[in-house]
Amino acid sequence: MYNSVKKYFKVLVLATAAQGLFASTAYAQDPGHYGLGRIATEEEIAGWDIDVRPDGLGLPEGSGSVSVGEGLYEAQCASCHGLFGEGEGRWPILAGGYDTLTDDRPQKTVGSYWPYASTLWDYTRRAMPFTAPQSLTVDETYAITAYVLYLNELVEDDFVLTKENFLTVEMPNADGFFHDDRPDVKNKACMKDCKDPASIKVISTIAGVSPTEHLEEGAEEESAGEAVNEHGKQVYKQSCAVCHDHGVAGAPKTGEADAWTDRIATGIDTLAKRANEGYMGDAGMMPPKGGNMSLSDEDVTAAVEYMVEQSQ
Amino acid sequence: MKNLSEEKTADLLKEIKTEAAELPQKKRRDFMLNGLKLTAGTALATSVGKVLAGEENLPPNIPTWQKTLGRGVVSVPYGQPSKHEADLVRRTVEWLTADEIASISMTPLHKQKGIITPSGLHFERYHGGVPEVDPDDHRLIINGLVERPLILTMDEIMSFPSESHIHFLECPANGGMEWRGAQMEALQFTHGMISGSEWTGVKLSTILQEVGVKPEGKWVLAEGADAAGMTRSIPMEKAMDDAMIVFAQNGEMLRPEQGYPVRLFTPGWEGNTSVKWLRRLEVGDMPWMHREETSKYTDLLADGKARKHSYVQEVNSVITSPCPESPAKRKGIMQLEGFAWSGRGKITRVDVSLDGGVNWQQAKLKGLVLTKSMTRFSMEINWQGEPRLLQSRAIDDTGYVQPTYAQLREARGTNSIYHKNAIHTWQLNTDGTVNNVQLG
Incomplete structure (x- = not known):
């Protein structure tokens, strides 16, 4: 409460001195003064309070082994993070990167950078897998955490992570952080002859890395007339793009006509059926509804139609 | 087109093209667009020949929007910007993130x-x-x-x-x-x-x-x-x-x-x-x-080593006019404008340099100057087409002076990703275009 307690008493004293004239001000500091809302039940809190701290507070009872984690990871995580945690496309690299923090291109992974294993457990539980957050059970979360620690060579392959042994995991970069000490630079507001004009070297932008189409005349007229299956596009972006944008895990890349010609030939009904019910093909596996079971059959079909439109 | 013969239309288009050739690019486009609208118009047949193509809405003529009624109330229940501001949108840089769900878009500050x-x-x-x-x-x-x-x-x-x-x-x-x-x-x-x-x-x-x-x-x-x-x-x-x-x-x-x-x-x-x-x-x-x-x-x-709990957004500023999206359009007196802000408090001063930081002049703070708020600054300059290196340097009420790239890099290296608040440089070219540059 810091100052508020002090302030509270100060105001209270004042109020008493003023013979209750300011009593309402004083009690404005009282817990429950406004009487709004109701006391949250333990059950309500338990359902939402899933956070975990570095000291282990918040970890639920449970356990998971590296070997169980391997299967879960390969099915639910590898499509983005890579089989060995190396990261697909621009998705985060999870493993490796040791001794790269001073490199020109550091790799900030769980092993090389993250200071606490609790962060991995907490984030996996609350936000992963990307398209189906909070779908993992407690034991699955332990197992996947164990496996990612294993990929970083922080535990052995027979390790079983539990609530009890959680704090025994040592993170290599635990001491790599320090509290904000800024301002760390001190410029002076020099006004005249602050540097030698001859010393100025102008370094231009690297061409081609930033979008510039909108700076060109007439750009905004482009593509205005194009009709797009908006619903399908929306579903696609939210649930399918993760794999189909980059051709992850054998998924046919959207927009790559070659990959789609034969598939389109089977007919939209077949494609929609496979997408809805799941399909094991030569190139890879399509999980039912791409793993997002909250989608309706119509949603998935619209997304398939969008992908076909984009890939012809 | 119903009041224009094919021959007249062809002549008109030719005229538009000739006139347009002498105009700068932006003006040329507007000119061509207006000209094309004109040929498609229905009410202009009588004035063709008298009105210079593309200028039918300019004095002494009465603009078309004044000669008909506009739309009524609640025709747009939640108001929208003019259709002429269609390029005023958020934009993203796609390669910054893996996809557009976990991503970022930017505000068109130039407008x-x-x-x-x-x-x-x-x-x-x-x-x-x-x-x-x-x-x-x-x-x-x-x-x-x-x-x-x-x-x-x-x-x-x-x-x-x-x-x-x-x-x-x-x-x-x-x-x-x-x-x-x-x-x-x-x-x-x-x-x-x-x-x-x-x-x-x-x-x-x-x-x-x-x-x-x-x-x-x-x-x-x-x-x-x-x-x-x-x-x-x-x-x-x-x-x-x-x-x-x-x-x-x-x-x-x-x-x-x-x-x-x-x-x-x-x-x-x-x-x-x-x-x-x-x-x-x-x-x-x-x-x-x-x-x-x-x-x-x-x-x-x-x-x-890494800095944690680095919450505060330190002093920063940037010139918004001119800038790459908003080049200098004419020589002469020009209002150079921009924004400054500080997560520690109020902006107390902004200095502007036209020569890449050799000499500085104090700019004027405009409008509301509030704590932890964007704050406008401006300076009037007389630009005669000289190449310039434009910079702004803000100071807040803690006395913190916006740093240079050299100072930031010396203290932090180049892998920090976050909290880059260095003095920014726009290169104003003789033709009025503006490029993003850094000074070595």
Whole structure:
């Protein structure tokens, strides 16, 4: 409460001195003064309070082994993070990167950078897998955490992570952080002859890395007339793009006509059926509804139609 | 076309083309467009020959929009910008992120004419997309080290005493692409991860006093109801100082992209600490050190150590006119304009240099000068087509002077990603175009 307690008493004293004239001000500091809302039940809190701290507070009872984690990871995580945690496309690299923090291109992974294993457990539980957050059970979360620690060579392959042994995991970069000490630079507001004009070297932008189409005349007229299956596009972006944008895990890349010609030939009904019910093909596996079971059959079909439109 | 013969149309088009050839590019395009509209028009047959093509709306002629009635009230129940402002939109740089669900877009600062960013142009940053929260079913739970753990509906949150404050909100990665050198060829991308709004809500201290924080409570975890379950740990000092639980922005309920129906707002601090779609606050005795305060939003320095809890957005400024999107259009007297801001307090001064930082002159602060708010500055210059290296340097009421790239790099290296607030340089070329450059 810091100052508020002090302030509270100060105001209270004042109020008493003023013979209750300011009593309402004083009690404005009282817990429950406004009487709004109701006391949250333990059950309500338990359902939402899933956070975990570095000291282990918040970890639920449970356990998971590296070997169980391997299967879960390969099915639910590898499509983005890579089989060995190396990261697909621009998705985060999870493993490796040791001794790269001073490199020109550091790799900030769980092993090389993250200071606490609790962060991995907490984030996996609350936000992963990307398209189906909070779908993992407690034991699955332990197992996947164990496996990612294993990929970083922080535990052995027979390790079983539990609530009890959680704090025994040592993170290599635990001491790599320090509290904000800024301002760390001190410029002076020099006004005249602050540097030698001859010393100025102008370094231009690297061409081609930033979008510039909108700076060109007439750009905004482009593509205005194009009709797009908006619903399908929306579903696609939210649930399918993760794999189909980059051709992850054998998924046919959207927009790559070659990959789609034969598939389109089977007919939209077949494609929609496979997408809805799941399909094991030569190139890879399509999980039912791409793993997002909250989608309706119509949603998935619209997304398939969008992908076909984009890939012809 | 019904009143124009084919021959006349052909002549007219030829005339337009000849006239247009002598105009600069932008003008030429407008000219051609207007000319083409004219040939398609129906009411102009009699004036063809007298009116110079493309100037039928200019004096002494009466513009077409004055000769018919305009549309009536509520033809657009929620007002929209003019169709002529269609390029006034948020934009993204696709390669910055793996996909567009966990991504960022930038505000078109080159067209922002005051310290308030229109809500629909406020930059976006999500880690799991924009959730569609039903306000009737949204709840805020406050638990942890408190006397009275509470669950609040939106109506209840909005029944606490509320306040309104104008503040900027900035992503700490604003300009982060430029640590190693100039990359972005537009102001929108170099500085567009900042926006300004009037925020209305309840002081977080009011809510915390209502639940009664236990003496050992030193930190507050804020958690969002989005797919990322976004979390940040906020120290109690900030929570009891100026942090707010905000439900409105610029006079209306928050936009979904900004956390509808309720978000935390931490004035002057890195944007992600203002957790959106706020569903829970937990009071604890230590920080949670979650993903967005360890793996991300920590500042890796050259020696391999990283700064954590680097919350404050330090002094920054940028010239918005001229800039790459808004080149100098004519020689002569020119109003050079820009924005300055500081997460520590008020802007007290902005200096401008035309020669790459050799000499500086004090600019004028314009309009409202508020704490932790975008602040306008301007300076009148007489430009006769000389090549210039334009810079702005802001100072806040703590006396902090916006640093140079050299100073920042010396202190931090180039892998910090976040909190890049160096003096920016625009190269104004003799033809009026502007490039993003850095000075070695």
